[in-house]
Amino acid sequence: MLGKTANGLFWMYRYMERAENTARLIETGQRIALTRLNQTDEEWKSVLKSADCLSGYRAAHDDMSRDQAVDWMLRSKDNSSSVVSSVNAARQNARLVRTAITGEVWEAVNSAYMALKSALSRKVSERDLPSVLRLIRHHAALVRGVTHGTMLRNQIYDFARLGTFIERADNTARILDVKYYVLLPSAKSVGTSIDNVQWESILRSVSARGGFRMEFGAGGGPREIAEFLILDRRMPRSLAFCAGKLGDNLNYLADDHGAGAASRERVSALENGLLSKDINDIFQFGLHEFLQKTIEEITNISRQIEQDFRFYA
Amino acid sequence: MTEQPVFDEMWGRDEQLRAPYRNYHNWFDKEDPKRLRAKNREAEDLFRLTGITFNVYGRSEAEERLIPFDIIPRIISGAEWAKLSRGIEQRVRAINAFLHDIYHTQEIVKAGRIPREMISQNDAFLPQMIGVDVPGGVYTHIVGIDLVRTGPGEFFVLEDNARTPSGVSYMLENRETMLQMFPELFSKNRVQPVQQYPTDLCRSLEACAPRMAGPNPTVAVLTPGIYNSAYFEHAFLADQMGVELVEGHDLRVVDGRVAMRTTHGYKPIDVLYRRVDDDFLDPLNFNPESQLGVPGIMDVYRAGGITIANAPGTGISDDKAVYSYMPEIVEFYTGERPLLKNVPTWRCSEPESLAYVLDNLEHLVVKEVHGSGGYGMLIGPTATKKDLSAFRRKLKARPKNYIAQPTLSLSTVPIFSRTGLAPRHVDLRPYVLVSPDGIKITPGGLTRVALKKGSLVVNSSQGGGTKDTWVLEE
Numbered sequence: 001m002l003g004k005t006a007n008g009l010f011w012m013y014r015y016m017e018r019a020e021n022t023a024r025l026i027e028t029g030q031r032i033a034l035t036r037l038n039q040t041d042e043e044w045k046s047v048l049k050s051a052d053c054l055s056g057y058r059a060a061h062d063d064m065s066r067d068q069a070v071d072w073m074l075r076s077k078d079n080s081s082s083v084v085s086s087v088n089a090a091r092q093n094a095r096l097v098r099t100a101i102t103g104e105v106w107e108a109v110n111s112a113y114m115a116l117k118s119a120l121s122r123k124v125s126e127r128d129l130p131s132v133l134r135l136i137r138h139h140a141a142l143v144r145g146v147t148h149g150t151m152l153r154n155q156i157y158d159f160a161r162l163g164t165f166i167e168r169a170d171n172t173a174r175i176l177d178v179k180y181y182v183l184l185p186s187a188k189s190v191g192t193s194i195d196n197v198q199w200e201s202i203l204r205s206v207s208a209r210g211g212f213r214m215e216f217g218a219g220g221g222p223r224e225i226a227e228f229l230i231l232d233r234r235m236p237r238s239l240a241f242c243a244g245k246l247g248d249n250l251n252y253l254a255d256d257h258g259a260g261a262a263s264r265e266r267v268s269a270l271e272n273g274l275l276s277k278d279i280n281d282i283f284q285f286g287l288h289e290f291l292q293k294t295i296e297e298i299t300n301i302s303r304q305i306e307q308d309f310r311f312y313a
Numbered sequence: 314m315t316e317q318p319v320f321d322e323m324w325g326r327d328e329q330l331r332a333p334y335r336n337y338h339n340w341f342d343k344e345d346p347k348r349l350r351a352k353n354r355e356a357e358d359l360f361r362l363t364g365i366t367f368n369v370y371g372r373s374e375a376e377e378r379l380i381p382f383d384i385i386p387r388i389i390s391g392a393e394w395a396k397l398s399r400g401i402e403q404r405v406r407a408i409n410a411f412l413h414d415i416y417h418t419q420e421i422v423k424a425g426r427i428p429r430e431m432i433s434q435n436d437a438f439l440p441q442m443i444g445v446d447v448p449g450g451v452y453t454h455i456v457g458i459d460l461v462r463t464g465p466g467e468f469f470v471l472e473d474n475a476r477t478p479s480g481v482s483y484m485l486e487n488r489e490t491m492l493q494m495f496p497e498l499f500s501k502n503r504v505q506p507v508q509q510y511p512t513d514l515c516r517s518l519e520a521c522a523p524r525m526a527g528p529n530p531t532v533a534v535l536t537p538g539i540y541n542s543a544y545f546e547h548a549f550l551a552d553q554m555g556v557e558l559v560e561g562h563d564l565r566v567v568d569g570r571v572a573m574r575t576t577h578g579y580k581p582i583d584v585l586y587r588r589v590d591d592d593f594l595d596p597l598n599f600n601p602e603s604q605l606g607v608p609g610i611m612d613v614y615r616a617g618g619i620t621i622a623n624a625p626g627t628g629i630s631d632d633k634a635v636y637s638y639m640p641e642i643v644e645f646y647t648g649e650r651p652l653l654k655n656v657p658t659w660r661c662s663e664p665e666s667l668a669y670v671l672d673n674l675e676h677l678v679v680k681e682v683h684g685s686g687g688y689g690m691l692i693g694p695t696a697t698k699k700d701l702s703a704f705r706r707k708l709k710a711r712p713k714n715y716i717a718q719p720t721l722s723l724s725t726v727p728i729f730s731r732t733g734l735a736p737r738h739v740d741l742r743p744y745v746l747v748s749p750d751g752i753k754i755t756p757g758g759l760t761r762v763a764l765k766k767g768s769l770v771v772n773s774s775q776g777g778g779t780k781d782t783w784v785l786e787e
Binding site for chain 2: 001002003004005006092095096098099103106107110111114155253257309310313
C-alpha cells in the first residue's frame, strides 16, 4: 500500500470519529445548559476546551455565548475541527483513498457529506439542534457500519482502525482532563465535593451512561467513573480499550511489515506503564498529570505511526 | 447545394423509425413519461452519490459538477459498428507507425508526403523522444477517436485523441446506470457489453511492460491529484483495475527504476498509465516548475526501465495541423485507402487557404491548432459580427495557429426533454486499446450530446451531456 494511502485512511477515520465526538460534546453541553438552574456560559467554555478548539474560538470571538459556541463547533470553516470541516476533510481523504475503500464506504462518506452540507448550510436553531446532532451520529454510525461490514480485514482496515482509536483516545482523555480541571482544581478536593451533573456530563459525552449504570447501578462516584473511562477494557471509549485496539492493529501490521515498529513499542509502553496502574495509584499520581502525560503519549504514538509507515516520506 | 434535413439517428431524414431503434421505441412508447421523469432524477441522485463528478476549472471553489446524463440511449447497429471499427483500427495502426517513424528515420518526410517543418517546427514534437525505442513498439496505448456522423453511412473523424483521452469512466458508469434503472431493456435488446474495459485496459498495459519486468508487471495510474478535473476517472480506473493510484510525490527514482513509496518502502513500477501531460511529467527533462511529475523518469524511460502510457510526444499525432495530413498518413503506412473520412481542413498557414478562410469565415469552424475542450474556437454560422472581426484579426496575426473546417451537419439523437423526445446533436468517442497483442475497441464509447437546441458544442465544460451508447449484436 502507498504511504499516502495509509495516511489518507488514517485521517479519513480520524476525522469521521472527530465529527461524531464533536456532535456528542455539543449534545452534552446543550443538555447541561438546559438542565442547570444557574445557566452559565462556563459550560460552553469547557465544552470548547474538550473539543480542543477554545483558543481558536477566542481568537474569533470576544464573548462566550451558546449560539456562537455551537456554531463554532458545528459549522465554522475557520475551525478545522468543526463538524463541517471534519466531514469535508474525511471526504477529501476518502476521495484520496477511493481505491482502497469499498464502494459502499465511499458512498456512506459521500452521503454523510451531502446530507450534512445541506443540514449545516445555515445556522442551526436551538429547536433543530437535536435532530441535526442525531443526523451526524447517524451518518457516522453508517460509515462505521459499512466499514465493519464490507472492508477486508487487511492492512487497509488496520490503518482505518488506528485513525479511529488515536482520535477516540485523545478525545476521551481530553474530556476527562477538562472536567477534572474545572471541578477539582486542587488535589485536596479530589473525591470530596463533586457535582453529579458534571460527572454525568462526562459519561454522556462518551456515550457511557448506560454502560456505567449497568455496572454500578445508581451508585458509583467520580472514582468509579474515572476507573471506567480510563481502565475498563470493556468500555469501547476508555483509554485502555483504545490502547488495546491500537496495539492489536499495530500487531497485525507488524505481521505484514516485519517486527520492530517503534509505534508498537510505544503503545506497549503506554499499556504497561500508565494504563497498568490501578485507579488509586492514578489519583495518587495526580489525575491531571496522568491525563496530560497520556495525551502527550497519544500524540507521540500518532507521530511514530506516520514515520513507521512512511505517511509523508 | 440544396439544404438536406439533418440526419436523426432514430428517425432518419424522413421520419421513418430506423431499424436499430425499433425495439427500444416499442418499449418507450408504452412507458409512462412520469415514470421516466422520475427515473431521470434517480439517475442524477445515483451519479451524485457515487461521486461521478468533474471539477470545473476557473471557478472560485473547487466545485464539483455532474455531467448531465440523458436516459435515451444512442443505438448503433452491429453492421454499422463493424464497419466503423475497421476504420478506427486502420487509423490507430497508422498513428502508431507515424509516431515511430517521425521519432526515428522520418521516412514520411523523406517521401515528401508531409512537410518537414510540420514536424520539426511543431510544439508537440518532443526532441527528447528521438531514437527512443518504446516498449513493445506501442506509442498510443489508449486512444479516443472523436467521430461525428452526417448520414446513414457517413462518419468523419473530428479529432484523434492520442495523448490522454478522458471520459471512459462515463461510458462505464452510463451503462451501469442504465442497467440499474432499465434492466428490462437489456433483456429486450442484445447490447454488446462494455464492462470488460478496465480488465482489457489492465491486460493491455501489462502486455506493454518493459522487457526487464517480471511475469506479473506492476501497473499504476499517475494522477495530478484530487483537484484535477478528471480525478474521479483516475481513481475509478485504478480502482477497477486494482492498481495503485499515485501522484508525483509518491514516486521517485530508486536504483534506476521508478518506484512508489509504500508502507513497506519503495516498490518499482513497470507500467505507468499517466494522466499527466508531457510537459509536467519530468521536471528534469521538461517543465522545471512541475510538481506533478517524477524527476528523472525520462532517463529511466529511455533506458527501458518503465513503460509510460501513452508515450511522451504522442501529442503531435493529434495536433490539428497534422490532422489535415491524416489521409496521407494512413495511406503511407498501411498501403490502404483510408476507411474513415477526415473533415476537409484548411491550414491557415498556407496563404491561399488563409485567404479562403478569411473570405468565408461565416460558414466555417475555426480551431486553434493546439486547442482542446471546445475553447478558443469560432463557429462561423452562429458567431456575431464582432466575434468574426475579432477572429479575422487573430487569424491574420498568427495564421499558423489555426485551421478551419466547414460546418458539418451533425446527426442528432433524441434526448428526453420536458416535452418529450427532442433531437440534439451528438458526437462519439470510442476507446481503443493498443498493445503488442493487438488492437481492441470497446463496442460503443462515449456519446456526448449538446443539450441546448441547435447547439453543436458537446463539451462537458460547455453544457454538454452524455448518453449510454449501445452497439447491438448482429
